[in-house]
Amino acid sequence: MLGRRMDDTATMTEMLDTVTLDAVTFDAQGLVAAIVQNAADGEVRMVGYMNREALARTLTTGQVWFWSRSRAAFWRKGETSGNTLDVAEVLIDCDGDAILVRAHPHGPTCHTGARTCFYRRLATGAADDTVGEE
Numbered sequence: 001m002l003g004r005r006m007d008d009t010a011t012m013t014e015m016l017d018t019v020t021l022d023a024v025t026f027d028a029q030g031l032v033a034a035i036v037q038n039a040a041d042g043e044v045r046m047v048g049y050m051n052r053e054a055l056a057r058t059l060t061t062g063q064v065w066f067w068s069r070s071r072a073a074f075w076r077k078g079e080t081s082g083n084t085l086d087v088a089e090v091l092i093d094c095d096g097d098a099i100l101v102r103a104h105p106h107g108p109t110c111h112t113g114a115r116t117c118f119y120r121r122l123a124t125g126a127a128d129d130t131v132g133e134e
């Protein structure tokens, strides 16, 4: 790995080692956080949780599946909205406890209609003013 550079996303895939699902560290609830990134421009679109089956479905179907913690059910992104995510590749981080799905999005990704779920910025520099103001 030494000497390799990861500064060219276009050639990222060929530089990666390939691992199996056994490399994933699921938490006590059997879940792993999955970040979805637009493969075309690198924009982070959303974060969801996958269990082993949701991750397996994502790898085998080419569509992004999650586990809904609130509904305790599988869901395929876009199954009701039509705003699906076509999987380009699925990456796993160094210690196996986070997944990065690089995908080709159809339409906006956030259920609010925003392109990305990350359309708000937390104010910086005044954190003390708001702590405890619940």
Ligand SMILES: [Zn+2]
Pocket (backbone or CB within 6 Å): 046, 109, 110, 111, 112, 116, 117, 118
């Ligand atoms: Zn959202």
